[in-house]
Amino acid sequence: xxxxxxxxxxDSTDWSTALHESMFMYPIVESTHVVALMLFVGFAxxxxxxxxxxxxxxxxxxxxxxRLLPWTVAGFIIMVITGVLLFYAIxxxxxxxxxxxxxxxxxxxxxxxxxxxxxxxxxxxAEWDLALITPKAVxxxxxASLVLWAAIIIAGRMIAYNWFDxxxxxxSAFVNWAAxxxxxxxxx
Numbered sequence: 001x002x003x004x005x006x007x008x009x010x011d012s013t014d015w016s017t018a019l020h021e022s023m024f025m026y027p028i029v030e031s032t033h034v035v036a037l038m039l040f041v042g043f044a045x046x047x048x049x050x051x052x053x054x055x056x057x058x059x060x061x062x063x064x065x066x067r068l069l070p071w072t073v074a075g076f077i078i079m080v081i082t083g084v085l086l087f088y089a090i091x092x093x094x095x096x097x098x099x100x101x102x103x104x105x106x107x108x109x110x111x112x113x114x115x116x117x118x119x120x121x122x123x124x125x126a127e128w129d130l131a132l133i134t135p136k137a138v139x140x141x142x143x144a145s146l147v148l149w150a151a152i153i154i155a156g157r158m159i160a161y162n163w164f165d166x167x168x169x170x171x172s173a174f175v176n177w178a179a180x181x182x183x184x185x186x187x188x
Contacts, residue, residue, distance in 0.1 A: 008091075036075045047061075048146050061125060096166045097159050121138055
């Protein structure tokens with residue numbers, strides 16, 4: 001079964017239809033997603049700015065991380081749950097959205113950045129915890145986080161627009177390929 005076929009099946013379920021057509025549930029899930037995003041990105045931004053040496057310079061990075069990471073993780077968990085529900089409500093259109101696919105790529109890159117930071121850089125925090133100017137690798141991880149989360153937010157916001165939806169044809173071959181559109185060949 002292809003991913004598109006799976007999304008079509010998912011779209012045909014009663015729960016998916018009910019969530020999408022609900023007068024209250026879909027907006028509640030969407031609003032919760034945005035609030036969780038603000039919680040996550042807000043606290044992650046403070047930590048990233050500290051890594052860049054632009055804020056809280058006199059506070060050790062370990063202390064900033066210790067206080068903010070639980071809130072960041074909570075926001076991320078809620079954001080993932082509500083994001084899955086948003087996908088579940090409109091699976092085919094979302095799956096075929098260029099912006100959704102870009103968002104997934106940015107999410108993977110952000111995840112790799114977090115993994116790299118926590119496994120390679122943060123393990124040596126004792127060496128630079130109190131530094132006013134953190135090492136270049138630390139600053140690069142913070143900058144990458146800021147840029148990637150800005151890209152994720154922009155791509156996520158753009159999912160709502162149908163500029164490149166598969167049902168709007170003709171589109172360029174690149175758009176059809178990138179969105180996974182199944183476009184019938186023109187008849188001679």
